[in-house]
Amino acid sequence: MPRQLGELEDAVMTRVWQWNRAVTVREVLEDLQQERSIAYTTVMTVMDNLHQKGWVRREVEGRAYRYTAVSTRAAYSAALMNEAWSKSDNPAAALVAFFGMMSPEQRESLRAAVRIVQDDEHDEHDDRDEGVQAAQDRAHRLPADVPADVPAEVPGDVPGTDSGDDSHDDSGRDSGRDSGNGSGEEGEQLPGGRGGGEGDPAGR
Numbered sequence: 001m002p003r004q005l006g007e008l009e010d011a012v013m014t015r016v017w018q019w020n021r022a023v024t025v026r027e028v029l030e031d032l033q034q035e036r037s038i039a040y041t042t043v044m045t046v047m048d049n050l051h052q053k054g055w056v057r058r059e060v061e062g063r064a065y066r067y068t069a070v071s072t073r074a075a076y077s078a079a080l081m082n083e084a085w086s087k088s089d090n091p092a093a094a095l096v097a098f099f100g101m102m103s104p105e106q107r108e109s110l111r112a113a114v115r116i117v118q119d120d121e122h123d124e125h126d127d128r129d130e131g132v133q134a135a136q137d138r139a140h141r142l143p144a145d146v147p148a149d150v151p152a153e154v155p156g157d158v159p160g161t162d163s164g165d166d167s168h169d170d171s172g173r174d175s176g177r178d179s180g181n182g183s184g185e186e187g188e189q190l191p192g193g194r195g196g197g198e199g200d201p202a203g204r
Contacts, residue, residue, distance in 0.1 A: 004080060005055075012046050013055060017073040022059070022066035 005013060015028050029043045047067055050056045058065040088094035099107065 003053075005076075008042075008046055009050060009055075012043065012050065013069070013076075014073075016056060016067060016069045022061075022068045024064050024066055026064070
């Protein structure tokens with residue numbers, strides 16, 4: 001995290017954050033001059049330093065730079081609180097003390113923030129559970145016309161063929177003879193050569 005902002009840096013960044021748009025050195029200068037006496041070159045140097053430190057980005061527009069904030073004021077404040085809390089020897093005690101220093105409105109804001117985080121975590125957990133369940137359903141789903149106790153058809157099987165012990169049935173030899181008669185009908189070619197099965201006189 002970038003180091004804590006100095007007093008003048010914070011004054012400049014406060015305006016960049018509040019305006020929430022690209023700003024010029026001249027605009028920041030004129031607003032600062034309403035509360036203090038400050039030179040143009042001073043503001044220009046501060047904004048250049050903020051750019052070098054990564055607080056703002058800048059783009060050339062005409063003859064001047066326009067600066068926009070890289071992060072929000074809320075993110076900066078949260079980073080400061082986290083840094084201070086993590087440096088404590090007893091983070092839990094520091095958090096309790098910090099809570100005790102809050103006004104009732106601030107405490108309610110903190111409770112609301114905790115609820116938002118918890119709701120987000122709950123939604124993420126539900127989404128993960130739904131994704132896992134959907135994947136399991138797809139993995140175990142069988143085609144609607146296949147009974148649950150019958151394996152699905154193996155790719156490459158020829159529909160209509162008989163895998164039983166009737167491989168020498170006369171109907172198989174008849175289909176073999178028919179496949180070579182030039183009728184143009186598609187049929188399964190049986191082992192043993194063109195048209196007939198092994199030992200079939202019609203195959204000679």
